Amino acid sequence: MSEAPKTDHAYDGIEEYDNPLPGWWKWLFIASIVFSPFYWVYYHNGAKGRSIEDQYGVALAENTRLQFAEIGDLKVDGPTIAKFMAKDSWVKVGESVFRANCVSCHGREGEGKVGPNLTDEAFKNITVLADIGKVINNGAGNGAMPKWSNRLHINEIVLVSAYVANLRGKNVEGGRPEEGNKIAPWPEPVAEEESGEEGDAKS
Amino acid sequence: MDTHVANQSEQADAADGTTTQRSTVLESFSYDDGIVRLFATATIVWALVGTLAGLFVALLLVMPTLTEGIPWLSFGRLRPLHTNAAIFAFAGNAIFAAVYYSTQRLCKARMWSDTLSRLHFWGWQAIIVAAAVTLPLGITQSREYAELEWPIDIAIAVVWLLIFGGNFLMTLINRRERHMYVALWFYIATIVTVAVLHVFNNLVVPAGLFKGYSVYAGVQDAFMQWWYGHNAVAFFLTTPFLGLMYYFLPKAADRPVFSYRLSIIHFWSLVFIYIWAGPHHLHYTALPEWASTLGMLFSLMLWMPSWGGMINGLLTLRGAWHKVAADPVLKFFVVGVTFYGMSTFEGPMLSIKSVNSLSHYTDWTIAHVHSGALGWNGFMAFGMLYWLLPRIFQTKIWSDKLVSLHFWTGTLGILLYIVPIYAAGLMQGLMWRAMDETGNLQYPDFIETVQSIVPLWWVRVLGGALYVGGIVMLCINALFTWFGRPDSYDVPVYSAPRLTDDYQDEPKPKSDLDDVPMLDSAKSLSVWARMGWHRRWERLPVKFTVLTTLAVVIATLFELVPTFLIRSNVPTIATVKPYTPLELAGRHIFVSEGCYNCHSQMIRPIVAETKRYGEYSKPGEFIYDRPFQWGSRRIGPDLAREGGRQSSFWHWRHFENPAYVSPGSVMPSYEHLLTEEMNFDAIAPHVKAAWQLGAPYSDEDLNNTAEVAYKQAERIAAEIVAQGGPASTMDTQAVALIAYLQRIGIDLFATPEPEAAENGGDAAAETAVESEDAASETEADDETE
Numbered sequence: 001m002s003e004a005p006k007t008d009h010a011y012d013g014i015e016e017y018d019n020p021l022p023g024w025w026k027w028l029f030i031a032s033i034v035f036s037p038f039y040w041v042y043y044h045n046g047a048k049g050r051s052i053e054d055q056y057g058v059a060l061a062e063n064t065r066l067q068f069a070e071i072g073d074l075k076v077d078g079p080t081i082a083k084f085m086a087k088d089s090w091v092k093v094g095e096s097v098f099r100a101n102c103v104s105c106h107g108r109e110g111e112g113k114v115g116p117n118l119t120d121e122a123f124k125n126i127t128v129l130a131d132i133g134k135v136i137n138n139g140a141g142n143g144a145m146p147k148w149s150n151r152l153h154i155n156e157i158v159l160v161s162a163y164v165a166n167l168r169g170k171n172v173e174g175g176r177p178e179e180g181n182k183i184a185p186w187p188e189p190v191a192e193e194e195s196g197e198e199g200d201a202k203s
Numbered sequence: 204m205d206t207h208v209a210n211q212s213e214q215a216d217a218a219d220g221t222t223t224q225r226s227t228v229l230e231s232f233s234y235d236d237g238i239v240r241l242f243a244t245a246t247i248v249w250a251l252v253g254t255l256a257g258l259f260v261a262l263l264l265v266m267p268t269l270t271e272g273i274p275w276l277s278f279g280r281l282r283p284l285h286t287n288a289a290i291f292a293f294a295g296n297a298i299f300a301a302v303y304y305s306t307q308r309l310c311k312a313r314m315w316s317d318t319l320s321r322l323h324f325w326g327w328q329a330i331i332v333a334a335a336v337t338l339p340l341g342i343t344q345s346r347e348y349a350e351l352e353w354p355i356d357i358a359i360a361v362v363w364l365l366i367f368g369g370n371f372l373m374t375l376i377n378r379r380e381r382h383m384y385v386a387l388w389f390y391i392a393t394i395v396t397v398a399v400l401h402v403f404n405n406l407v408v409p410a411g412l413f414k415g416y417s418v419y420a421g422v423q424d425a426f427m428q429w430w431y432g433h434n435a436v437a438f439f440l441t442t443p444f445l446g447l448m449y450y451f452l453p454k455a456a457d458r459p460v461f462s463y464r465l466s467i468i469h470f471w472s473l474v475f476i477y478i479w480a481g482p483h484h485l486h487y488t489a490l491p492e493w494a495s496t497l498g499m500l501f502s503l504m505l506w507m508p509s510w511g512g513m514i515n516g517l518l519t520l521r522g523a524w525h526k527v528a529a530d531p532v533l534k535f536f537v538v539g540v541t542f543y544g545m546s547t548f549e550g551p552m553l554s555i556k557s558v559n560s561l562s563h564y565t566d567w568t569i570a571h572v573h574s575g576a577l578g579w580n581g582f583m584a585f586g587m588l589y590w591l592l593p594r595i596f597q598t599k600i601w602s603d604k605l606v607s608l609h610f611w612t613g614t615l616g617i618l619l620y621i622v623p624i625y626a627a628g629l630m631q632g633l634m635w636r637a638m639d640e641t642g643n644l645q646y647p648d649f650i651e652t653v654q655s656i657v658p659l660w661w662v663r664v665l666g667g668a669l670y671v672g673g674i675v676m677l678c679i680n681a682l683f684t685w686f687g688r689p690d691s692y693d694v695p696v697y698s699a700p701r702l703t704d705d706y707q708d709e710p711k712p713k714s715d716l717d718d719v720p721m722l723d724s725a726k727s728l729s730v731w732a733r734m735g736w737h738r739r740w741e742r743l744p745v746k747f748t749v750l751t752t753l754a755v756v757i758a759t760l761f762e763l764v765p766t767f768l769i770r771s772n773v774p775t776i777a778t779v780k781p782y783t784p785l786e787l788a789g790r791h792i793f794v795s796e797g798c799y800n801c802h803s804q805m806i807r808p809i810v811a812e813t814k815r816y817g818e819y820s821k822p823g824e825f826i827y828d829r830p831f832q833w834g835s836r837r838i839g840p841d842l843a844r845e846g847g848r849q850s851s852f853w854h855w856r857h858f859e860n861p862a863y864v865s866p867g868s869v870m871p872s873y874e875h876l877l878t879e880e881m882n883f884d885a886i887a888p889h890v891k892a893a894w895q896l897g898a899p900y901s902d903e904d905l906n907n908t909a910e911v912a913y914k915q916a917e918r919i920a921a922e923i924v925a926q927g928g929p930a931s932t933m934d935t936q937a938v939a940l941i942a943y944l945q946r947i948g949i950d951l952f953a954t955p956e957p958e959a960a961e962n963g964g965d966a967a968a969e970t971a972v973e974s975e976d977a978a979s980e981t982e983a984d985d986e987t988e
Contacts, residue, residue, distance in 0.1 A: 007463050011384040012308040019462035022514060029472070029507035036500040045804055052492055052556075054807035056819070063810045066642035094642055100647030100815060104864050108648075112852045113864050114927075128259045142535055144850045144926035151848070151954055199622060 047106070067155070074135035074158045082187055084162040093162030097156045101148070102164075110167040113177030115145065119170040124180035129187065132161040216729065229698045230379065234307045236692070238320040240595050242300035243588060245328060247681050249296055250584070250674050252335075253288030258667045260285050264838070265660045267862075267869045274875045275339035279797025281778035285352045289437060289576060290348060292331045297584035298443040299327070299367070304591065305450040306371065307834070309387055311699045319370035328360035330355060341795035342413045345830055346428045347405050348435050353415040356405045362400040375744035379699040379705065382741040385466040386750075387609055389446030392474050395752045396438040399759075402918075404431035410892035414791070418896065421825025422489055422773050426482065426623035426766050426835055430759065440575065442473070444583050445512045453519055453585045455532045461518035469511025469738050474751060476505045478758040483554035487807035487835060488565065489822040491772045495556070497762060502554030509547035516540040531606040535586030538614060540569035542578025546571065546640060561636070564803055564837040566656065567628030570621045577670060585609065585677060586601045592684050597692055605676050613673035614914030617664030628662075636811040644814055649840040650867045708739050717797045776823035778953040781898035785912040788886045789943030792936055793832070796873065803834030804843040804947060817948070818845035824951055827898050840871055846949035851919055852926035854941045876937040881916065883909040916941055 004019040028125030042052050049058070062149050074080050084090045099108075116124055124164075125140040126132055139147030148157065163188060263269055263278045270276035303320065307313055314320050334356050343350040351359070371394060375383065388593040405413025419427050454458050461465065482490060482498030509770070517540055520527060527533040549571055553562050562568060593600050600606065613971070623979040634652040637645035646652050712733040716726050739749050765771060782790060791914055793799075806812055820843050825831055834841075856863060859877055861870035894900045905909055914931070919942055922932035932938050 006459060009382065009384075009463065011380060011382075012305075012311075012450075012454075014384065014450070015459035016463040016466075017461055018464065019518075021462070021465050023508065025465075025507055025514060029504075032504045032506060036504060039500060040496060043496060048557075052487060052808055054812070056813075059810045060813070063814075064639075080888075089641070095642055096639075096641075096643040096647050100644060101848075103648060104849065105856075108866070114856050136620070139849075141923035143847075143922055144852060146847050146850060151844070158588050163619045186314060 008035060018157035019135065030142050070152070071155065074155050076130070076137060076154065076161070078128060078130035078187070081129050081133060081161045084159055084177055085162070085164075085165050086184070090159055091163050093156070094161070097152065097160040098163050101152070102160070105145075105178060107172075107175070109172040109175075110170070111172040111174060116179050116185045117150055117172075117176040118164055118167045119175055120178045121169060121182055122178035122180045126180075126184050129161075129165060132164055133157055135163075136161060212745075228534055228701055230701050231696050231698045232311070232313050232379075233694045233696050234315050235303070235317055235320060236595050236694075237313065238317070238324060239300055239304045239591065241324050242296050242303060244585060244596060244681075245324070246293060246296040246300055246588065247362055247674075247678055249288060249292035249331065250581075251671070251678055252670045253285065253293040254667070255774060256281060256285040256503050258664070258671050261660070261664050261667050262873070264869055265657060265664060267871050268636070271872055272786070272874055274341070274873075277796065277871050277873075280339050280341055280343075280795075282345060282800045283347075283797060284335060286348060287334050287338065287350065291334070293912075294440055294444075294576075294580050294584065295327065297580075297587065299323070300344045300591065301443070301447040301450065301587055304595075305386055305446075306374060306390065309380060309384045309450070310374055311380045311695070311697065312374055312378045314371035314378055317371050319366050322613050323362060323367045325586050326358065329360065329887055330358055333358070335502045336414070343795060344405075344407075344415065344417070345794040345796065345797070345832065346404065346417075347432050347835060349401075349428070349431055352413055352788040353405065353409055354403070358395060358400060360398070363401065364394070368394045370399065372744065376718070378744075380669060382738065383704060383744060384449070385460075385463075385470065386446040388470050389449065391748050392751050393438050393443040393446070394754070395748060396442075396474075396478070396755045398433045399752070399755060399925035400434050400438065401417060401663065404428060405496075407612065408892045410888040412529070412779055414889070414892075415890040416896060417830045419829070420896070421828045421831050422491075422822045423767060424489070424829065424831040425485055425825075426494065427584070428488060428761075428831070429484040430478075430481040433484060434478055435771060436572075436575075437477040437480075440580050441477075441509075441800065444543075444580055445473075447587055448512070448516050448536070451542075451590055452516055452533075452536050455530065455536065455586070456519070456520055456526060457517050458523045461515050461521070464732070464734055465511050465515055469508045469515070471512070472508035473505070475754045476501050476508055476760055478755050479762060480505055482762070483559065485824055485833075486554075486556050486559040487809065487824065488805050489820050491766070494762060494766060496735060497576070499554045499556055502551045506551040508546065509550075510544060513540055513544035513547070516543075521694065531603070531610050532586050532590045534610050535582045535589065537580050538610075539582035539586060542574055542617075543582045543583065546575040546579060549574070550820075556851050560809060561632045562628060562806070563637075563807075564835070565628040565632040566624045566836075567632065568836065570624035570628055573624065574617070574621050577613075577620065581617075581670075582613065585613070585673075588677065588681070596684050596686060596688040598689065600685040601680050601687060605680045609676040609680070612669050612676070614675060616669030616671075619669060620663050621666075623659040623662040623666070627659040630659075631656050635815070636809070638811060644811060647815070649815070650865055653838070653869055654867050663787070667958065669784060670849075685693040698915055705727055705741065705759075709735065711735050721983065733947050743943070756788065758862065767783070767842075773822040773826065774825075776930065776951060777955045779826060779950040781827045781893065783915055783944070784886050784890050784904055784908045785915040785939050785942045786946045787889050787893060787943075788862070788883075788912060789939035789941065790832075792876070792940045793887060793943055794830070798842075799832050799834045801834075801836065803837050803841045805833035806841055806843045812841075816841045818951065820948075821951060824948065827893070829893065829896060839868075842944070842947055844948040846945050846947045850926050851941050851945060852928035853924045854944060855923055855928050855937060858937050858940075873937075877932075879936045880934050881936050882938050883912050883916075886912050912939075919945075 003016045007016045007018045009016045026036070048054060051201045069107070074084075088094075098106075102110075102115075105113055106118055110118035112118065125145075127136050135145060136152075137147060137149045139145045166185070213413060260278055260282050263281070267278075274280070303314065330351075334351055336354065342352050344352060349356075371390065375387065375391075405415075406418045408418060409415045411822065417424050417427075447465070449460065479501035480492040483502050484498075486495050486499070488495075492847045517537070520533070523533075527537055531562065553559055553567070553571060589600065589606050631652050634646045634655065639645045695919055712730060716729050731816050740750065804820075806819045813819050853864060855877065857865070857872040860872055860874075861868040887905075890900055890904055890908050894905060916933040916938045919938050920931065923932055923938075924930050
């Protein structure tokens, strides 16, 4: 045991060695101090693209591109909803939106909780397909259905409408009883060039 | 034992005598160990209470319906009780026991006033009891670790600063040991800084005896609170425990401290740097980015100063490791110091912004604080207690085996607590941010992310139970040791010379480099590095206290002044209006119920987060938020954009039974809000306080508060009926809370009213709801650009 010199201090019997600062300790401490101004200058010299807000803007644009570059900005109308009802991969996006925002009232499977059952044949505020988009956009029933126009991207509204439209007729067990009126079936999906990938719309 | 101590002190005197003047009159004195017995007993009792409360709230998370219908047993109200009991009751009393035992011996002086010591003890216990009563009743400021309301805060200031601080400083001044040992420096820093933090974080305008409104709002309030919150950890749970370590560890190991010089450098760097680090609790929030960067950089710089304490603790045991194997007291200390090292490495790591973006709001933070609290604070306190018990009760410890068993049970308990909770934090954080290949959230349903960690919460309950089990062993051992005490305690009398005024400092140390041909400045630097200058400070307690205060206050002002003075920190948003009287009352309920314990109100500019919750939060949105409600943990989802997201009737059903609308929810029922009546006449003081603090309210709001509030309640009740809910709900507390929830985060999207007449808040709020969409569309477009 290498004995460094002791100091002449003694307090209630406690003595102290006069060991120097451990080298690695001293240099790591100095390194952390030296690092700081460089970090500061890099992130706070006003250069564009380095602030958290700038980085968020880039990430959001990237995400929007990833999601919607293929389809551009959609319109919330019947034909568009009908078209996407048949596109499995896009309905899945709608499902994701549904699970993030709608399940607390309409239930995980759309069976209805505080909000109506979406899997039966009766509808309260809807007569044609386009109405689904309208109700989601603007709300209904004195605010029982909140409006989502300021919370969701317009494409998300179309896609969640398509997902919800597809729920019709699944008649999930243990759902809320039917409310509203029976309405005409949705129009047949427009036979389009991609209709080959239609697949099972109920997934 | 006692004669041994006396001999050593005499030796020390003899050593002193050679360097000091010939000693004058010998004075006789004894130590007040009665006060140590009181504080040690209180430590043990509160250790049990505080950890049992923790175990109980841990159970509530896995069994949310356990206390169905009993408002004062809800998680939101009891979690603060657990944290306060653990910090201020358990750790607090442990600190006091350590201070009263060691200070007297390090100063060779009895505490200055036995009366003040007793007032301190009973005053502090009364404060703890007041906390234990008011917190379950929902009387809270909602500032984490500063929840207690203003009358109790005043009592804390008096007991802490005047009674405890005064008694301590006077003891220092009347000491018989020339120099102050490093433990005392840490005690000084503790007393001064906690007083400063406590006073400036708790400045309020009272609205009645049980409610105060913070003089700070929104961003500034958050800044102040986390300046406090972080430094409460620093100066309540770190510095006093370092002081404790510096006294009890070398005593128990009977080894000299590793390095005097290291203790000086790490003390001052710790004190100066710690105080800057608070903003790292607010990364990616609406706090200005420069402050957040400062918080991160100073946290990184804090790593080595913190480890200085660990090194001095562990290396003091060099050559004594065989004792560690045999002595459970040292085992507790070794594990405690090791956990200190782990936590103070992890702290700087968590303060790195990108790491924090993952860890913030998750259980990772909970695991981090528990490795500190259970490992460092708990084990240091237990080690100290087991060393003290035979000495203060002047008998053998009842069972050595039980001490060992406590050590192993406690260690296993800590591991079983923190390992699953680290995993839970990491898992939930990763699930929140996970995106699928189409750019959508992989786990859009929040409850799914909660349900996946519930099994880990169960393991935590088991770990916690083991840790509590260890404390039960401590209680038994302490009780039986106490039974074995002598009929009357032996009070040894010591003698030492009084300090003379004509002390000459030791001669300036010679440079090692005197014979080496080099610059004079290098030589004087090497002399400076021998710390003779600091040796002088160590015999001047008042100067030392002033310098410590300066270090803390100056560092604080560097951060605080710009936060308050630079206007661009909080850009004004024209559409943000004060809460209506009813919303303010609802907000009060939100605070009382402790909703912030599980729900944040702060959406960070991170894509996965804005996709889940909506547009990220802006600083200007919070200018009427007193106190801020940003939260620190998301056991439930963020509520910053909750307004208008659900129907009012949905909220009603949700309060009644959260699991009905959200199967798998761990939120307890708040059915009592549906039946308890809203006292509309009690709203006025709240509006008045907000108005005094600068929120613009109309005369109607101020003078006719109850009526204005009732009208809004009727509108919401009508809404609930129209949405299919029950009739006549307007008199309930739930409706006020719904009014508040429907208001959160919607002002940002309101279109500015064209020169509207000042006819009160609700009208403004309504326009806001009406016209959200247009504004938000442009907002979203801007972001994509």
